[in-house]
Amino acid sequence: MPVSVKGSITIHGQTLSITNPDKLLWPERGITKRIYLEKLAALSPYLLRYCQKRLLTVIRYPHGVGGMSFYQKNAPDPLPPFVQTYTQDNITYIVLGGLPELLWLGNLAALEFHPSLHYIGSDLPCEWMIDLDPTLEVEPRIMEAASIVGRVLSSLGLISVPKTSGATGVQIIIPVKPGVTFLELRKIGHFVGRFVTEKHPGLFTLERLKKDRGDKIYFDYLQHFGGKTLAAPYTPRARPLATVSTPLTWAEVDQDVTPTDFHLLNIEERLSRLGDLIENVAPQPVEDIIKQLK
Known part of the structure; x- marks a missing residue:
């Protein structure tokens, strides 16, 4: 072009x-x-x-x-x-x-x-997304936090895909079937968030106000709401190193990759090799968890 x-x-x-x-x-x-x-x-x-x-x-x-x-x-x-x-x-x-x-x-x-x-024209979520938002500008524990959440989701029978925000955070994406509501997914999100904060109180927080978080990573389940937005998979980011919001494998998370590893100058090679890591994940049975929480 x-x-x-x-x-x-x-x-x-x-x-x-x-x-x-x-x-x-x-x-x-x-x-x-x-x-x-x-x-x-x-x-x-x-x-x-x-x-x-x-x-x-x-x-x-x-x-x-x-x-x-x-x-x-x-x-x-x-x-x-x-x-x-x-x-x-x-x-x-x-x-x-x-x-x-x-x-x-x-x-x-x-x-x-x-x-x-x-x-457009719907009030139902396209997918479920958990946002892990570091309080610190440089957070070396972000992939550790993502891995913990991924293992919890897996224990619930859910396959998920982590992605770098392209900035400092990580989002975890869980495909869902049409019909699940934002409210239902926020309830599951609160359940998972409360669990990981209780198990790892030095790492996670549910505190929305940044000034009250200390150095903890905010488990943001409230951002998943009608009218809200999150950085799209594969969007470039206006960061100095031209990072791209990039879906990851869980093996890469465990290898402690960083958001700056994925940028506009190398993303084409990655996509030609791995393709879209989200596309082939089937909708997950979140309805089963919703029923149990009720």
Whole structure:
């Protein structure tokens, strides 16, 4: 997907104007907008899978990482004719339909993609996601914490997939069948969170206020809620090393990998070798646990 010197590309019949293709977006990695758009195109089969048909929030960095940024929920005006929108709660969201829309957003220096946890027009979750959120900016115990939660989920008969947030945390994804509610999943989340905090009180906390957490890792089951967002699998992150939110194997978690191991300059090779680690996990029997908790 070459970007011409004049700054235009044609994707799926749509011609996009590319402004400032040589602007550095991740200076420490030497990643220009031109390179970013090429990497977005490579990520698109995976990233789009977890953003399509959802309400999309992006974070834009017009001057690249390190510069000012802003969250964008409302679609900007004017819009290209191929970009669709959906209005909910007086917000007109961009509907990320395919590669042209993705690259259009990339040209606007949208460096992060945060979709809703439910599909457009639905109030039911697409999957269950547990967010492990470190209080410390550098947290060497994050993979240990993820491994503990993974083992608890496995003891409940649930297969899960950990992923780096691309920042400091880890999310754990459990595919579910349609029909399970956010409330039901938060109840299971609270059950698991309470269990791990009681077993490992020096590592986990359920305290929502950061100032009251000390150095503990917050087991966030409340973020899984209608109207909330989390970083999509395979979204780039506006961090200095151009990290990507990357699904992991549990063996990698046990090897204590770090979020900075996975970034825009090596993610293509990983995906060509491993593919999407989430895609082939069947919906898990969370209904059985819900019944027992009742």
